[in-house]
Amino acid sequence: MKVLILVLLLLLLLLSLSGVFTAYTPQCSSCYSEGQRCMVLDTNSGTYKNGGECNDGLVCAAKNKGEDEKNWICTKPIELNGVCVGESSCVIGLTCDPVEFKCLNSRFAQIGEKCSKDTDCSGTLASCTNNICKSESSGKCDDASDCEYGSTCSNSLCVPLRKQGESCDSMKGESCIYGLSCLSNNTNSASGACGPLFSKPLGASCLIDNDCNQSENLYCSQKSHLCEEYVEPKQPTTNCSLTENSCDQFHECSCDGKCYQSSPFPTQVPTGMQPLVNCVLKNKCTWVTNFFSSDSCITKNCASELCKYNGITIMDNALTCGNDHQSNTYCDSNSVSKININNSMLLLLLLLLLSTLLIFNF
Numbered sequence: 623m624k625v626l627i628l629v630l631l632l633l634l635l636l637l638s639l640s641g642v643f644t645a646y647t648p649q650c651s652s653c654y655s656e657g658q659r660c661m662v663l664d665t666n667s668g669t670y671k672n673g674g675e676c677n678d679g680l681v682c683a684a685k686n687k688g689e690d691e692k693n694w695i696c697t698k699p700i701e702l703n704g705v706c707v708g709e710s711s712c713v714i715g716l717t718c719d720p721v722e723f724k725c726l727n728s729r730f731a732q733i734g735e736k737c738s739k740d741t742d743c744s745g746t747l748a749s750c751t752n753n754i755c756k757s758e759s760s761g762k763c764d765d766a767s768d769c770e771y772g773s774t775c776s777n778s779l780c781v782p783l784r785k786q787g788e789s790c791d792s793m794k795g796e797s798c799i800y801g802l803s804c805l806s807n808n809t810n811s812a813s814g815a816c817g818p819l820f821s822k823p824l825g826a827s828c829l830i831d832n833d834c835n836q837s838e839n840l841y842c843s844q845k846s847h848l849c850e851e852y853v854e855p856k857q858p859t860t861n862c863s864l865t866e867n868s869c870d871q872f873h874e875c876s877c878d879g880k881c882y883q884s885s886p887f888p889t890q891v892p893t894g895m896q897p898l899v900n901c902v903l904k905n906k907c908t909w910v911t912n913f914f915s916s917d918s919c920i921t922k923n924c925a926s927e928l929c930k931y932n933g934i935t936i937m938d939n940a941l942t943c944g945n946d947h948q949s950n951t952y953c954d955s956n957s958v959s960k961i962n963i964n965n966s967m968l969l970l971l972l973l974l975l976l977s978t979l980l981i982f983n984f
Contacts, residue, residue, distance in 0.1 A: 652877075653943035654696045656680055661694045670694075675943035683710040687723065700725045714952050715914040715921075730915035731755045732908045733770045742917075744910035745769075771906050772799070784816045801899045803832055809847035819899070820892055822849050832895070836888040844871055852888050874941055882939040894934040898927040914952060921952075929953040 652674030654660045660682035662673030669691075676682050676696035684694050687707045699713040700706045704725050706718035712725035719726045719741065728741040735755050737743055743755035745768035751758075761780050763769050769780035776795030783799040790796045790804040791813040798804050798816035806814035809827045822833045826849045828842035834849035843850045855870055862868045862875035869881035876882050886894070901907075907919035915921060920928060929952070936942070 653677055654680075654682075656696050656698070658696050659693065660696050661691050663692070675941075677943060681710055684708050702727065715912070715916060717912050727912075727915055727917060729911040730913070730918040732767065732910050732919060733757055735919070744908075744912065766908065767910055771908055786816050786818075788816050790814060790816050801903050803830075805833060819896070824849055824851060831888065831891065834888070836891045839888050841888045854887070876940045878940060880940070882941050883937050884941060885937075886934045890934045894931040898924060898931045901927045925953070 654674055654676050656677070660673060660676055661670040663669075664671050672682055679698065680696040681699045682694055683697055683699075684691075684707045685697065689707065697711075700711045700716075700718075701713055702716060702725055704712075706712050706723055706725045709718050712718050715727065716725040717728050718724070719728065726741070729744045731737045731742045732744055733748060733755050736753055737750040737755045738753065740748075740750045743750055745755070745757060746764045747757060747759040747762065747768045748755050749758050750756075757763075757768055757770070757780075759768060762778055763775035763780050764778070766774045769775055773780045773782055774795070774797050775781075776797070781795070783797055784790045784802075784804075785799055786802055788798075790798050792804045793812040796804075796813075801819065802816040803819050803821075804812065804814050805817040805822065806812060806829060807827055808814075809829070812829065819832050820834065820836050822828055822840075823835060824838070824840060826834070828834050828847060828849050831842045834840035834842055839852050840849045841852045842848070852872075854872075861879045862881050869875050872883060872885050872887060873881040874884040901924035902920065905919055905923040907913075907923060909920070910918055912918060913920040
């Protein structure tokens with residue numbers, strides 16, 4: 623029995639040292655050169671994920687069609703009409719056609735916009751009829767791109783978005799119109815009423831940072847789920863811990879032992895987000911599959927606002943390996959400030975948009 627107990631104690635010690643019982647996943651990015659593998663095995667999930675960042679001008683992508691993720695490498699992105707093997711292979715603004723396996727300008731048109739072929743339409747159930755993207759599914763949808771402006775996809779059906787003051791529940795697909803947030807008075811519930819962004823005062827219950835008045839330096843505390851004033855603590859400068867989150871929620875610990883900013887501070891958000899929201903509303907744009915396309919409503923009307931939003935949400939530091947991939951092909955080509963974005967950053971930007979504006983029509 624003593625031997626069994628000793629073995630169990632040793633096993634627990636080994637598991638503890640290996641990080642199995644560690645809740646915090648360290649942000650320990652590696653910087654990869656061209657040709658190096660960029661995916662690593664996540665021992666917790668058993669799947670492969672991005673193990674770091676490719677150096678400037680490179681993307682993490684498959685080299686051959688159907689290639690296992692573990693063999694993906696850092697490579698130069700494919701230009702228009704070049705042969706591709708997946709979405710991540712193409713330069714920003716292009717998508718990899720699943721039939722022709724070429725990087726094409728596609729999936730940029732929302733319902734009701736002009737088109738020349740079916741693949742111009744963002745919705746998977748939409749088609750180009752008489753040079754206009756139309757939904758051929760009688761109200762059915764795979765996602766919001768299959769629905770008209772002012773509607774979203776809920777339980778595979780297009781439903782109207784809720785207006786200010788109307789009830790909402792983001793977990794049930796009862797979403798607010800773009801520019802409003804589903805404000806709940808209960809930290810344990812996603813149901814509430816549609817109201818303005820950045821409207822809750824100090825001490826109010828919240829679910830996301832954008833519920834709080836960030837212009838007044840308020841944020842939604844992950845611990846209390848209340849709007850609190852943000853005071854940046856003194857961050858560890860030489861020895862932050864990779865096995866526990868010793869940095870605050872706006873910073874991450876990197877491999878060099880320093881805390882780096884990983885998301886915008888509260889006062890930075892409204893100045894970047896509100897102009898983008900206003901522009902999208904004014905031009906009645908929806909977040910189509912390929913909104914970085916030069917022909918999308920977002921890029922044609924709101925490229926400057928999108929670049930400014932990206933400028934405050936994507937950090938250029940040791941966590942991102944200084945990759946400013948695609949800057950010339952997007953922001954410079956639209957005569958606006960450079961956009962620092964690579965494929966993993968693009969995913970992060972989308973996640974930020976989706977998580978902070980979860981209740982909007984995308």
